[in-house]
Amino acid sequence: MRPSLRAWDWHLLGAALGLTVVSVVTITSASARLNPVLAWRQLTWALIGIGACLAVARMPISRWTELAGLAYGLGVILLVLVCIAGTTKLGATRWLSVFGLSLQPTELVKLGTVWLLARYLAGQPTPLPTRAVVTSLLLAGLPALLIFRQPDLGSATILAAIWLGMAWVSGLSRRHAAVLAGAMLGLAPLAWHILKPYQRDRLLAFINPHADPLGAGYTVIQSQIAIGSGQWVGRGWFAGTQNQLNFLPERHSDFIFSVVGEEWGLLGCLVVVAAFVLLLARVLDVALRTGTPHGRLLAVGVFAWVGYQAFVNLGMVSGLLPVVGVPLPLMSYGGTSMVALWIGLGTVLGTERTEEGMHPSPWS
Amino acid sequence: MSSRIVALRLVALIAAALIVLRLMDLQVLRGGRFRELAEHNRLRAVPELAPRGLIVDRRGEILAANQTVFRVAIIPQEVDELQPVLAHVSHVVGVPVDELSRQLSLRRSLPFVPATIVPQIPKPLALRLEEDRLHLPGLLVRPETVRAYPQRRVAAHLLGYLGRPQPEDLPVLKEYGVRAEHLIGRTGLEQAFDAYLRGRAGGAMVEVDHRARRVRTIGQRPAEPGQTLTLTIDASLQALIEEAFGSQPGAAVVLDPRSGEVLALVSVPSFNPAAFIGGSSREVQGYLSDPRSPLLNRATVGTYTPGSIAKVITAIAALEHGVITPATTIVCRGSLRIGDRTFFCWNRDGHGPMTVVDAIRGSCNVFFMQVGRWLGVERLTDAMWTVGWGRRTGWLLEEHAGLLPGRRLTEGEAAMLAIGQGELLITPMQAALLASTVANGGWLVKPWVVSAIGDRRTAKISTQRLRWSPETFEIIQRGMRQAVVHPEGTAFRASASRVPVAGKTGTAQTHLVERPHGWFIGYCPADAPRVAMAIVWEHGGSGGDLPTEIARAICDYIGAVSEPDRLVPDTASRPTATAAPSPSG
Numbered sequence A: 001m002r003p004s005l006r007a008w009d010w011h012l013l014g015a016a017l018g019l020t021v022v023s024v025v026t027i028t029s030a031s032a033r034l035n036p037v038l039a040w041r042q043l044t045w046a047l048i049g050i051g052a053c054l055a056v057a058r059m060p061i062s063r064w065t066e067l068a069g070l071a072y073g074l075g076v077i078l079l080v081l082v083c084i085a086g087t088t089k090l091g092a093t094r095w096l097s098v099f100g101l102s103l104q105p106t107e108l109v110k111l112g113t114v115w116l117l118a119r120y121l122a123g124q125p126t127p128l129p130t131r132a133v134v135t136s137l138l139l140a141g142l143p144a145l146l147i148f149r150q151p152d153l154g155s156a157t158i159l160a161a162i163w164l165g166m167a168w169v170s171g172l173s174r175r176h177a178a179v180l181a182g183a184m185l186g187l188a189p190l191a192w193h194i195l196k197p198y199q200r201d202r203l204l205a206f207i208n209p210h211a212d213p214l215g216a217g218y219t220v221i222q223s224q225i226a227i228g229s230g231q232w233v234g235r236g237w238f239a240g241t242q243n244q245l246n247f248l249p250e251r252h253s254d255f256i257f258s259v260v261g262e263e264w265g266l267l268g269c270l271v272v273v274a275a276f277v278l279l280l281a282r283v284l285d286v287a288l289r290t291g292t293p294h295g296r297l298l299a300v301g302v303f304a305w306v307g308y309q310a311f312v313n314l315g316m317v318s319g320l321l322p323v324v325g326v327p328l329p330l331m332s333y334g335g336t337s338m339v340a341l342w343i344g345l346g347t348v349l350g351t352e353r354t355e356e357g358m359h360p361s362p363w364s
Numbered sequence B: 001m002s003s004r005i006v007a008l009r010l011v012a013l014i015a016a017a018l019i020v021l022r023l024m025d026l027q028v029l030r031g032g033r034f035r036e037l038a039e040h041n042r043l044r045a046v047p048e049l050a051p052r053g054l055i056v057d058r059r060g061e062i063l064a065a066n067q068t069v070f071r072v073a074i075i076p077q078e079v080d081e082l083q084p085v086l087a088h089v090s091h092v093v094g095v096p097v098d099e100l101s102r103q104l105s106l107r108r109s110l111p112f113v114p115a116t117i118v119p120q121i122p123k124p125l126a127l128r129l130e131e132d133r134l135h136l137p138g139l140l141v142r143p144e145t146v147r148a149y150p151q152r153r154v155a156a157h158l159l160g161y162l163g164r165p166q167p168e169d170l171p172v173l174k175e176y177g178v179r180a181e182h183l184i185g186r187t188g189l190e191q192a193f194d195a196y197l198r199g200r201a202g203g204a205m206v207e208v209d210h211r212a213r214r215v216r217t218i219g220q221r222p223a224e225p226g227q228t229l230t231l232t233i234d235a236s237l238q239a240l241i242e243e244a245f246g247s248q249p250g251a252a253v254v255l256d257p258r259s260g261e262v263l264a265l266v267s268v269p270s271f272n273p274a275a276f277i278g279g280s281s282r283e284v285q286g287y288l289s290d291p292r293s294p295l296l297n298r299a300t301v302g303t304y305t306p307g308s309i310a311k312v313i314t315a316i317a318a319l320e321h322g323v324i325t326p327a328t329t330i331v332c333r334g335s336l337r338i339g340d341r342t343f344f345c346w347n348r349d350g351h352g353p354m355t356v357v358d359a360i361r362g363s364c365n366v367f368f369m370q371v372g373r374w375l376g377v378e379r380l381t382d383a384m385w386t387v388g389w390g391r392r393t394g395w396l397l398e399e400h401a402g403l404l405p406g407r408r409l410t411e412g413e414a415a416m417l418a419i420g421q422g423e424l425l426i427t428p429m430q431a432a433l434l435a436s437t438v439a440n441g442g443w444l445v446k447p448w449v450v451s452a453i454g455d456r457r458t459a460k461i462s463t464q465r466l467r468w469s470p471e472t473f474e475i476i477q478r479g480m481r482q483a484v485v486h487p488e489g490t491a492f493r494a495s496a497s498r499v500p501v502a503g504k505t506g507t508a509q510t511h512l513v514e515r516p517h518g519w520f521i522g523y524c525p526a527d528a529p530r531v532a533m534a535i536v537w538e539h540g541g542s543g544g545d546l547p548t549e550i551a552r553a554i555c556d557y558i559g560a561v562s563e564p565d566r567l568v569p570d571t572a573s574r575p576t577a578t579a580a581p582s583p584s585g
Helices: A010-030 A037-057 A062-085 A105-122 A130-148 A153-169 A174-194 A197-207 A216-229 A256-289 A293-317 A335-354 B002-029 B031-039 B082-093 B097-107 B123-135 B170-174 B188-192 B235-245 B282-289 B307-320 B356-362 B365-375 B377-386 B411-418 B428-439 B470-485 B492-496 B546-560
Strands: A087-089 A092-098 A101-103 B043-048 B062-074 B115-121 B139-148 B202-208 B214-221 B229-231 B250-255 B262-268 B330-332 B335-338 B341-344 B352-354 B443-445 B450-453 B463-465 B502-508 B517-524 B531-537
Touching: A010 A037, A010 A256, A010 A335, A037 A335, A062 A105, A062 A130, A062 A293, A105 A130, A105 A153, A105 A293, A105 A335, A130 A153, A153 A293, A153 B002, A216 A256, A216 B002, A216 B031, A216 B214, A256 A293, A256 A335, A256 B002, A293 A335, A293 B002, B002 B031, B062 B082, B062 B123, B082 B097, B082 B115, B082 B123, B082 B139, B097 B115, B115 B123, B123 B139, B235 B250, B235 B262, B235 B546, B250 B428, B250 B546, B307 B356, B307 B365, B307 B377, B307 B411, B307 B428, B307 B470, B307 B502, B307 B517, B330 B365, B335 B365, B335 B411, B341 B365, B341 B411, B352 B356, B356 B365, B356 B470, B365 B377, B365 B411, B377 B411, B428 B443, B428 B470, B428 B517, B428 B531, B470 B492, B470 B502, B492 B546, B502 B546, B517 B546, B531 B546
Parallel strands: none
Antiparallel strands: A087 A092, A092 A101, B043 B202, B062 B115, B062 B139, B202 B214, B229 B450, B250 B262, B250 B531, B330 B352, B335 B341, B443 B463, B502 B517, B517 B531
């Protein structure tokens, strides 16, 4: 029986579309001196992503219960393949070439993990028993470990954030939370030893970017100058000198927000931040209104994914957090990421549109 | 669980507020200052290259050093008009403008970082350009330290050379401070130990005023110099052998049979590693097109038919398997008939009756062909495998495994194998390991060449006791000593040395029209060996001529120098030359 479809959540969709448009506009400027084709590619991937999102939103979310294991398993297998045969990009092996397209399995794994954790945790009692905490931790931990080994510290912490958000909402007890926090503190010195020398350099550069101004500290310094020089209204499209004169490395991907800051100023930055806040608020709103734990967990998983990634990226480019190489959702250049995020949003929209016991939105 | 979802909303709002506060700090409170820095491009990156670590021999003599050169560079963003600047440089230095602009586009990196357009100019030209700089803004003449090889060609193959990093390696290297314009080791030790030798480039970020003068330093990271690499090589011995070859192609390996330390690793013709620093010079093109392949490291990658030096292994295997005893006598009449073919001894008149010691001394083909027939191919190739032929030695740089016959051989081919002919190829390094095994009485050592990185000792002796009896080696040692001291011995020329030498020559047939490879393997002093060696003269002639001559020169040198500082303290497990310890286990 096909459930009746409700109206689209235009606030959610509009915020995501807005961010995507800003992304393509900004990449057009950021890649002008780099490789102008990048903007077209980003646009193509955005359209594919939006199409996938609309398709996904039409299906009942029980479909994702069935596909969760498949997506997760495929993602993990691809991660293992990357370990074996991936092409090295920027010092870390994250990409897999499939038929000439480079695929980033990390993004697929984030989606698969959200789906699988939602399916697993939805069937667990509240508060979460120890067995469920351990099992869900292992489910998120396996891909996180593989990603950490690439090495990609930032993306590994995203999976941790997704797990934490979803476990928290499905009733993680305070006792379990305290034990985990204690274990993290205890393992921190060990983790420092596992990090690659350049990862340590980046963390140290965060504490004092001026200790290595041409190395790890370079991007931090240049990015802050770029954002700061934008002042109130920015220097205009294609007019940012930090951007156009090649001062900003990685400006089309991880540091896209620095270009927004330089060329569109505080005004542009506030628009982007506001769009993220609106998007996240609407995703949480779906979580609040849905009648099933499964739908609620899907929405919370997507919230943790987008929210954490956005916060870490914005913090990193503005010098609040260390540079760990996390892209800005829906904005940084990258096809796999764009499509995976739109599909993720599609499942949230689908929850709203198709679910039986959904409370009506007070907004519309 | 609604309250927990509401809590998440609060977390998101706090995070957003933090970001907004930070943006207001950067863009409103400090915005003016950042705008000033960005608008006038007031920040300059000033890179500082790390001096590369030295490579020194066992006595501290420098094989690879650094020297100061003058480079011509351009800061593209500071040039008013590019063409006149390039034209002037072209006029002074004598490099076409096209080449200069090609270099400029290749070497551009960060904005306002100088791009080198001429890698090296003589000092007088540097001074002249420096004077012209005043009216040519953006042009720069700057001193820089580059790799230098004070002994020129000596040990070039071992040291290797530098070059620009491959584009596909750059992303990884970038994390360690290496940039496209830097030089990194591309072959040899320069490559294998690049991570230690290159150190880490540093640099500063400085703020400049409108006339490009430094106002203040924003941040700085001092360059970390590379670490010194100490080798087991004896540079004087290495140079002496390279000189002894003259213009003849060949290779030689000298190592300490007690530890595996390599004292000399010679490959001739050689090359000048400094030629690679400037990019693709005419000299480098010459090396690449030379039919004698001067870049090939013959000592470990060159493979040769061993010829008569293989008889040492045939003798060991025959004695060990009881096929012959030290007293077994075979009569050589100058030829041996196997099936319907007749195989001749090099001495067509025949050696007469011979024991194994006599046969090693005179390198009698008939004796060893007969012994080879008795032994059979399997036991023979087994013994060759045991001393390291047909497999890699574990040498840290590039090496060839050589070749052992891989198919069933006829009886005639088996007899030829016993005298080192046929489908059999070895590297000079593998020949030296055979010499070393005889010298130390049955220990297979692993050759090594780096004894210290910085202050850290890296010597790791690895030896393996072969399951052959000391008595067998005594007989082989007696034969090889006789080959030198007996007037009819094939290595008699080496008897002129001031120290007692033991050796075995080889003259390996390769192709009918080409001259044979001449071999010498041996060790000295014969009673307490300090070095074992292998010398090959590529398509040169008899092993008794030039190779034995070179061996004599090596032994004279060894006799003249006092025991070099031992790099490794004596330990009970190390093989000794006189009495080999009983096999462990």
